[in-house]
Amino acid sequence: MNELKPEIMELLALVGKKYSRNLLTTTDFDEFSLHLKSEHGYLISTSTLKRLWGYVNDTHQPRTQTLDLLSRYIGFTCFSDFCHHLKTSTMYNSSFFTTKQIQVQDLKPGDEIEIGWSPNRYLRLQYHGEARFQVIDSKQSKLRRGDYFETACFLMGQPLLLSYILRDNQKTPPFIAGRNGGLTLINQLT
Template identity: 55%
Template sequence: MTMNTPEIEELKLLIEQKYGKTLGTTTDFEEFSVHLSHDTGQNVSASTLKRLWGYVNDSHKPRMFTLDILAQYLGHANYYAFVSWLKTSTRYNSSFFNAKQLISNELDAGTEVEIGWSPNRLVRLRYVGESRYEVVLSQNSKLVPGDSFVTGCFIKEQPLYLPYIERPDGRTAPFVAGRNGGLTIINVINIEK
């Protein structure tokens, strides 16, 4: 388990955005190490990058030298300058926002909800109570009828992050719907009784 702070996690995220690629394989780390060396004139080994990204288990704190080089790759003087920038950047301030949202505890059990996201994903859910939903119909999505999950709300134009999907054979890995652009459809379906 790496001992990373939220600032280090943000640094890694921004590096992957600038690099244009997620770092997830040995080859990725080796290629990025070479790229970083060309870009900054400094060397950070692939094994150091793997430890920082949590690709290999290691509980060492990253060296400041490493963090400084990575911050320089993003255009900052050093890691402390990057952290200062994070604190003042409006991009990272917590804020309240206006959004169309559907809050689970405002629904009655049995209510059906339709959610959708790009490209052409459409899922119909039945609310079973206690913030739990069951998938009834699914078009072009990895969610399948019979899956269930727990969420407190759906927010339009925001991704839906789920820690897991409950399936007959167990729980899945974390799941995100609408990673790019968020949920585009959130409707309560009125079923005629």
């Protein structure tokens, strides 16, 4: 499959969100094509949709007309209008923000903190210095008691991204806590 531009990938994500059904099978693409035609009068073939979503391999870039129709589907006048929105929207731009946080520079070895995230995940951590934390209590989390990880800070409302977890002297793949909604609990205990 040809790599799609980030703007097109974002367009497809928003189209999928609005349609609110997964596009995973030939039938899904057939139904979406019919939906676009019957509900909106947009003619986009099933094969074009399959190529766009990477269901079939293809080396062609999508036509502007197709991108315009999908942009209209999510409320824009055309694809260039959608791209302009991406460039000017604060939702897609970097920005400063304030939130409750715990930074490792404010901790000393032996300090304990607790963090949590939805739906009911909880960790109690002990700081070991040099940005290293050990899990000393875990409830409903994939992190286990005895796991270690490194991070520079914990930010309320933001996901916790870990490049790895050290478990039984083995590094795991990257881990994300609070993917949807971020951390909902951060407290320094000692």
